[in-house]
Amino acid sequence: MKHQLILTASLTLTTAFAQSSQTVKHELGSTDIRGTPKRIIALENSFIDALAQLNVKPAGVADDGSPLPHLAAYVKGVPTVGTRNQPSLEAILALKPDLILADLERHKNIYPQLAKIAPTLVLNSYRGSRDELLDQFSLIADLTNKDAQGKTLREEHQRLFAKTKLLTSKKAGPTVIGVLAPNGFWVHSDKSFLGTLIKDLGRDNPVSPQKDTQFVMSLEGLVATNPASIILLRNPGEVTPLDQWKTNPLWQSLPAVKAGQVYEFNRDLWAKGRGVIAFNKMLAQATASGYLQDQPAKANFVDQAK
Structure with a gap:
């Protein structure tokens, strides 16, 4: 089963x-x-x-x-x-x-x-x-x-989910979501938990599984996907590929980066929580960050794991 x-x-x-x-x-x-x-x-x-x-x-x-x-x-x-x-x-x-x-x-x-x-x-x-x-x-x-x-x-x-979904901009473009770990950027496809979450909220995830629902994606792969917004999940203080990407012209050329629509959240809460308590906190952060409304990122939530 x-x-x-x-x-x-x-x-x-x-x-x-x-x-x-x-x-x-x-x-x-x-x-x-x-x-x-x-x-x-x-x-x-x-x-x-x-x-x-x-x-x-x-x-x-x-x-x-x-x-x-x-x-x-x-x-x-x-x-x-x-x-x-x-x-x-x-x-x-x-x-x-x-x-x-x-x-x-x-x-x-x-x-x-x-x-x-x-x-x-x-x-x-x-x-x-x-x-x-x-x-x-x-x-x-x-x-x-x-x-x-x-x-x-x-x-x-x-009920909270339905109320939150009403805030989702119908004009918003596709989102790429993934975990920034020391060993790479682990993108979450449309069949993953996080992929189904943002889809249920009315946002599109253009990434399909590649043997697995989560897999490592290079900066070049991210550029090829050309998302309108990016969600990055990481832990405070960890060295990740983002530290190098920020000075790379490829990263800087991404429409999501230019528009200020790169949203950062805590990895433990978003990628590991997977329960009703975590879900409700994630909905609040998805709203407060401006992500659902398709607005530039209003705050960094990496330190907000509780």
Whole structure:
């Protein structure tokens, strides 16, 4: 199953009481989950974001050494189980989880080991679209017995999204969006999470996938794309290709650069957040920056990760 979450429920009787059992179909099969999970391990940021929004404390998280700034207060004191790419099976086992939330891209190879530790759901977070991520949020709300709260929060987000979309200029040209990392400019295609986000907001992303939804693009490639606006996502203080590009005539010749329509945002929030809390903050910044209105960039949001 690629892009659909299906949840069915059955009832199982125990000698003492009736306990609900849910069979959840996910990316790598189906998993039976008994009762309401209380000790959840979240191995991707979007899952942590969902639990935070629902006020459900995880038993452990994968946080790459430090939590995302907008989630730091929520996961304070929560044990870490290593990085998202290489979570520690021993650390996970020691926490005695009753549910593990894993990502298809990062954790498909260790799914058999995770499933032996606890019921494990493998969801398409890293490569997922905005709609998929919202569906995952709703699923997590259902599993944690927060379905009513989850429905309300999702509806609130959708209303905010619709209100924000009204600000999008209908005359705006195409946008290229990507991450500025020390090892290159990682452009996000129209099939990536960020690509679907700006498309849903009414802006066009002219970049198609090249074997992957995200890939390295050279300055020459960016010039060939000739976007009317550019969104750059980077971390404060990092050395990136932009440091050299700024003095390059090719960069200076770009219509987006000449028009002052290069918008800079925090990489952790925009590229790694992938949850309702992050979405709502991104909508506010997309508006405050002037991006949606097709105006010259009003501010630099690289330092605003919370």
